[in-house]
Amino acid sequence: MSEVLFDVNLQQMPEEYLTGDWCVADRVLNRNSPDTSLARATKFLLRPGTVQVHAPELQDSGHWSMERDSLLNRPYLELQLLQEGTRALITRLRRSTDGQHSQLNLYFQSGMEIQLARPC
Numbered sequence: 001m002s003e004v005l006f007d008v009n010l011q012q013m014p015e016e017y018l019t020g021d022w023c024v025a026d027r028v029l030n031r032n033s034p035d036t037s038l039a040r041a042t043k044f045l046l047r048p049g050t051v052q053v054h055a056p057e058l059q060d061s062g063h064w065s066m067e068r069d070s071l072l073n074r075p076y077l078e079l080q081l082l083q084e085g086t087r088a089l090i091t092r093l094r095r096s097t098d099g100q101h102s103q104l105n106l107y108f109q110s111g112m113e114i115q116l117a118r119p120c
Contacts (some may be wrong), residue, residue: 003101005094018120030111
């Protein structure tokens with residue numbers, strides 16, 4: 001049985017909704033760099049202030065934060081990894097009422113889109 005998920009208002013979303021273990025459920029690759037750790041990632045581990053990205057035969061880590069643009073208050077995920085730094089617009093977050101199941105959609109500066117899910 002699949003869990004019912006509800007859209008979260010992104011303008012009021014707290015940063016804590018992003019922490020946890022996320023698995024890559026779907027991805028649309030960009031044409032620029034399909035071999036980066038982000039493009040090959042299978043799992044993201046977001047802890048307060050730190051991130052680990054797991055990919056086949058590759059692991060990267062660094063720092064993350066949630067920032068908002070000043071005009072529309074849209075949330076962005078800022079990632080500073082050992083191999084690259086980037087920014088991803090959070091386009092959608094869906095959660096179950098108990099917060100145990102979630103889907104997170106990210107649109108990266110490079111044009112890559114990733115859908116993350118938890119639990120894995």
